[in-house]
Amino acid sequence: MASSTSFAPAFNCPTRVHGRAEFVKILPTLLDGASWALIASPFIRETDVLVNLERSENPPTVIYDGVTPNPTISEIIDLAAKLPSVDILVAVGGGSVIDTAKGTAALAAIENNAEFFKDHLAKEIPLPDSFTAKPLIAVPTTSGTGSEVTQWATIWGDDGAKYSLSHRSLYPKEAILDPGLCSFMPREVTLYSALDALSHAMESIWNVKHSPITDALAKTAIQLLRNNLGKTLESPDDLDLRSQIQTAALMAGFSMGTTQTALAHSISYPITSDFGMPHGFACSFTLAEIARFNGETDPERLSIVAEAFGCDTAGLANEITQWFCALGVPKYLAQYAKPEDIDTIEGSLINPARAKNNIRWGDNDIAVAIAKQSLASLAPSI
Ligand SMILES: [Fe+2]
Numbered sequence: 001m002a003s004s005t006s007f008a009p010a011f012n013c014p015t016r017v018h019g020r021a022e023f024v025k026i027l028p029t030l031l032d033g034a035s036w037a038l039i040a041s042p043f044i045r046e047t048d049v050l051v052n053l054e055r056s057e058n059p060p061t062v063i064y065d066g067v068t069p070n071p072t073i074s075e076i077i078d079l080a081a082k083l084p085s086v087d088i089l090v091a092v093g094g095g096s097v098i099d100t101a102k103g104t105a106a107l108a109a110i111e112n113n114a115e116f117f118k119d120h121l122a123k124e125i126p127l128p129d130s131f132t133a134k135p136l137i138a139v140p141t142t143s144g145t146g147s148e149v150t151q152w153a154t155i156w157g158d159d160g161a162k163y164s165l166s167h168r169s170l171y172p173k174e175a176i177l178d179p180g181l182c183s184f185m186p187r188e189v190t191l192y193s194a195l196d197a198l199s200h201a202m203e204s205i206w207n208v209k210h211s212p213i214t215d216a217l218a219k220t221a222i223q224l225l226r227n228n229l230g231k232t233l234e235s236p237d238d239l240d241l242r243s244q245i246q247t248a249a250l251m252a253g254f255s256m257g258t259t260q261t262a263l264a265h266s267i268s269y270p271i272t273s274d275f276g277m278p279h280g281f282a283c284s285f286t287l288a289e290i291a292r293f294n295g296e297t298d299p300e301r302l303s304i305v306a307e308a309f310g311c312d313t314a315g316l317a318n319e320i321t322q323w324f325c326a327l328g329v330p331k332y333l334a335q336y337a338k339p340e341d342i343d344t345i346e347g348s349l350i351n352p353a354r355a356k357n358n359i360r361w362g363d364n365d366i367a368v369a370i371a372k373q374s375l376a377s378l379a380p381s382i
Pocket residue numbers: 145196199200265279283
């Protein structure tokens with residue numbers, strides 16, 4: 001008889017991944033002459049990527065390089081209206097760029113029906129049975145979101161509400177991991193995007209939908225981050241280290257793409273929308289306190305995370321806090337929120353779709369206590 005901890009293996013991901021590849025060299029082969037649009041953030045102008053693409057035999061039909069962090073419904077509707085019809089979308093950037101491309105592909109699949117798109121996101125009106133998004137090639141230039149291997153896109157309402165766009169056809173067709181593109185990331189972005197990956201991995205383990213496959217992926221992702229993140233911050237041009245962090249983010253994305261996220265991500269959304277805290281900090285600063293909370297009822301599950309950290313379960317929360325301090329997280333957190341700020345958003349920290357995935361249910365009061373204690377530990381009032 002199956003026990004409560006015995007799960008049938010489950011895993012989703014149809015994306016073909018090209019690891020340690022050179023984006024500009026491999027892209028023509030993948031395009032095979034198809035017309036394409038480039039969607040990127042302004043960062044791309046700091047690289048030689050645009051020049052190389054424009055000189056290629058199959059240059060982009062159109063370039064849109066104005067994606068900003070945390071894309072809104074309005075921004076995606078505006079972009080979709082500007083884009084000509086092409087065969088393939090190519091997204092080069094962080095999670096916001098890839099999510100923007102997914103939103104644009106979704107709109108194209110419903111003939112740019114902006115009202116239906118809004119209703120789908122805000123009122124959960126189902127997509128039509130015939131819905132099929134056009135192919136997307138995802139080229140992450142940050143290492144954290146995992147959006148290059150998931151069918152999800154986070155899109156923000158103009159009022160700060162957070163919505164999830166999801167459809168199987170939104171899995172990128174190809175993901176190109178070019179560590180050279182990651183070397184342009186500033187220190188803060190390197191740090192918070194990696195912490196997003198850490199949160200995906202940990203939330204995948206203390207998740208009601210965990211399986212032996214997702215556990216193995218997530219545990220290795222945590223070990224790769226533990227062993228390489230500090231070194232990467234010290235040596236940002238080391239492509240071997242960048243590749244290790246890319247791999248960690250990919251594995252965490254594979255895992256989270258199957259289980260989805262849990263309580264730390266639930267708490268993160270109002271903290272990002274109200275305080276402007278980057279997603280990777282917002283979804284990771286609570287990890288030590290959530291580990292403590294979950295460990296009270298399920299130390300066996302927490303032991304997988306503790307093994308990845310190289311400590312025992314009882315010491316896991318302190319281990320996480322000490323590591324975050326060594327990485328310099330507190331000084332960044334203090335720029336965005338202090339413990340008392342949580343009082344202004346209490347009542348909004350539980351997103352049921354995320355929180356219900358946590359192995360232990362936490363209500364709003366518990367979420368408030370976790371957020372306050374986490375900030376008190378990592379970003380005390382100054
Ligand atoms: Fe995340």
